Amino acid sequence: MRIKFLLLLILSLFFINPVFSASEKKVVRVALSNKIGFEYTNVRIFSATPISIISLSQAGSNAQIGVVDSEKIIEVKFKDTLYDIYVDGSLKYENIAEPILFNSNSEINVLDLNKKGTPAKYKGMLEIRTSKNNNAFNLINVVDMQNYLRGVISNEMPVSFGLEALKAQAVAARNYATNANMNSNYDLVDSTAAQVYYGVNSYRDISDKAVSETMGIYALYKEKPIMAQYFSTSGGITDDWDDVFGNGIPSDNHPYLKARYDKEGQKPLKTEDDVRKFYSSNDGGIDTNSPKYRWSFEFTREELENILHTTLQQQSKAGLVYPTYDGDIKLEGLKEIKPIKRTQSGKILELEIIAKSGSYRVKKELGIRRVLKKDNAMLPSANFFIETGGETKAGNAEKETGLIGIFSSFDDEKYPETFKFIGGGFGHGVGMSQFGACNLAKAGKKYPEILKHYYTDINISTHPLTVLYNEYNVWYKTDFYFDKNVYKSAYLYINNHKGTSEFPFKINDLEFNNTREISGNKVVKIDITQYLKNGTNTISFAPLTRENKGKYIIYRVEFY
Numbered sequence: 001m002r003i004k005f006l007l008l009l010i011l012s013l014f015f016i017n018p019v020f021s022a023s024e025k026k027v028v029r030v031a032l033s034n035k036i037g038f039e040y041t042n043v044r045i046f047s048a049t050p051i052s053i054i055s056l057s058q059a060g061s062n063a064q065i066g067v068v069d070s071e072k073i074i075e076v077k078f079k080d081t082l083y084d085i086y087v088d089g090s091l092k093y094e095n096i097a098e099p100i101l102f103n104s105n106s107e108i109n110v111l112d113l114n115k116k117g118t119p120a121k122y123k124g125m126l127e128i129r130t131s132k133n134n135n136a137f138n139l140i141n142v143v144d145m146q147n148y149l150r151g152v153i154s155n156e157m158p159v160s161f162g163l164e165a166l167k168a169q170a171v172a173a174r175n176y177a178t179n180a181n182m183n184s185n186y187d188l189v190d191s192t193a194a195q196v197y198y199g200v201n202s203y204r205d206i207s208d209k210a211v212s213e214t215m216g217i218y219a220l221y222k223e224k225p226i227m228a229q230y231f232s233t234s235g236g237i238t239d240d241w242d243d244v245f246g247n248g249i250p251s252d253n254h255p256y257l258k259a260r261y262d263k264e265g266q267k268p269l270k271t272e273d274d275v276r277k278f279y280s281s282n283d284g285g286i287d288t289n290s291p292k293y294r295w296s297f298e299f300t301r302e303e304l305e306n307i308l309h310t311t312l313q314q315q316s317k318a319g320l321v322y323p324t325y326d327g328d329i330k331l332e333g334l335k336e337i338k339p340i341k342r343t344q345s346g347k348i349l350e351l352e353i354i355a356k357s358g359s360y361r362v363k364k365e366l367g368i369r370r371v372l373k374k375d376n377a378m379l380p381s382a383n384f385f386i387e388t389g390g391e392t393k394a395g396n397a398e399k400e401t402g403l404i405g406i407f408s409s410f411d412d413e414k415y416p417e418t419f420k421f422i423g424g425g426f427g428h429g430v431g432m433s434q435f436g437a438c439n440l441a442k443a444g445k446k447y448p449e450i451l452k453h454y455y456t457d458i459n460i461s462t463h464p465l466t467v468l469y470n471e472y473n474v475w476y477k478t479d480f481y482f483d484k485n486v487y488k489s490a491y492l493y494i495n496n497h498k499g500t501s502e503f504p505f506k507i508n509d510l511e512f513n514n515t516r517e518i519s520g521n522k523v524v525k526i527d528i529t530q531y532l533k534n535g536t537n538t539i540s541f542a543p544l545t546r547e548n549k550g551k552y553i554i555y556r557v558e559f560y
Contacts, residue, residue: 024463025178028148030141030197031186034113038189039136041078044111045126046071047104057097065093078137081130102126107200115198122199123147129185138185146211149173153207155196161438166210167447168437175219175228216480219451219458221256226455229257231427232434233292235383236262236285237345239429244343244365257430258456259344262286268344275346276385279424287435292426297374299419305334311371312360320367321360332357335415337386347429348382365428384423388416446486461558468552469544477540480557482532487559490532494524498551505541507531
């Protein structure tokens with residue numbers, strides 16, 4: 001019976017009917033990293049309870065390969081797109097085709113893989129799929145959304161930031177995971193390339209509470225979950241998605257990711273003088289307690305020239321430097337670093353590096369930060385201005401570097417001795433500032449207010465769910481957490497543009513069967529506050545009747 005249920009679950013994960021596209025994503029697939037990336041040629045696992053091994057390439061009763069007793073070490077070895085499975089060192093199953101699932105009633109431990117300094121362990125299932133290059137495999141944790149978030153939140157935000165800030169982070173992370181689809185093998189990775197996920201090793205009481213008390217809650221824009229970008233520190237102003245990630249070209253892709261100003265009356269930073277005044281001041285931001293609220297880094301000219309020699313080559317390969325810098329003629333005689341294009345927060349999107357040996361332009365805020373490294377770390381943000389100090393003649397440069405004669409034709413030219421970068425903020429600057437969320441929470445703001453401060457024109461809601469006819473009489477269900485200390489009211493919205501004649505539903509155990517009288521409305525809005533309890537609630541809809549086959553309704557709960 002267990003294997004039959006498991007196979008039904010697996011089928012629901014991999015073969016979802018496209019008409020259910022407005023369904024909540026309750027399971028995520030996370031590629032687990034090792035020291036070299038996301039590819040493996042062998043892996044060892046064990047669990048405190050028996051592990052079922054299932055081949056998704058097989059059907060019916062042949063799908064279960066076998067069951068391995070608790071505490072026994074399973075080793076999987078890659079062999080020409082097939083797999084051999086060893087148990088306690090002895091070959092047990094040979095030439096198994098991928099994908100392969102490992103499932104246990106308790107956590108699965110991955111030997112030789114450490115997270116947060118301890119051996120890695122994960123809720124849910126582990127899956128093996130051959131990677132894109134066919135020379136290795138991806139190790140994927142297939143885990144429900146709530147346990148995924150439990151493994152994320154304490155890595156993405158310090159738990160000392162407090163419960164309401166952690167709740168805002170939990171909703172943002174849930175939204176991010178819902179929109180993620182990085183690869184045909186997996187939705188997300190466990191690194192900073194997506195959201196940092198360390199499985200059970202990251203569970204903490206307060207962050208677990210934040211996840212459970214936001215269960216089923218999303219930030220929506222026009223009834224769709226937003227891509228909730230977030231970062232460490234804004235420095236006082238966040239930026240438009242279009243400016244930072246969209247090359248400044250206006251679009252309707254992310255209308256909820258707009259520049260937000262922490263200080264009332266603050267205007268966009270339009271001039272170099274505006275930028276200098278703003279980032280020379282400690283006034284104007286919510287996230288002033290961040291160690292990166294304001295910062296400065298100083299380089300000698302020779303030090304910066306040596307750094308740029310390496311980083312300009314690296315970013316040229318990424319297509320972010322023009323003309324391309326190949327390093328054949330080393331950058332020498334650095335004269336000026338000049339911002340060409342800025343955002344409303346003063347973030348530099350294009351930078352010109354002017355030297356006697358040539359001039360180069362660097363694009364994108366991340367490219368600029370990666371080019372200007374200090375102690376092998378990129379600048380915290382691209383929100384900065386530049387000050388130079390001292391002057392050195394070319395002849396002095398010859399003496400310092402030993403490059404005799406390289407400046408012989410322009411010995412009278414002068415070059416700055418130092419370059420100082422003065423700025424504020426940490427990260428890309430789009431969406432929610434995490435230090436800002438912390439301070440808003442300390443000021444008494446609840447998590448919906450924090451989210452609405454950083455994301456424009458959003459609603460706090462459950463995920464819209466599509467209700468159809470199905471012959472199995474399977475009800476459609478939404479679970480969510482309602483906190484009477486956070487919300488004053490909750491409304492059930494039913495989109496009935498297809499003219500469905502009847503849609504009975506339940507709120508917890510209370511049945512609402514007489515819906516024909518409201519079925520004529522294209523949009524039904526019902527105040528359900530009085531029917532909700534403090535804690536976990538369930539809204540469930542019966543499948544549509546046969547007379548409504550081919551129609552659908554979409555429902556969600558919005559909180560105020």
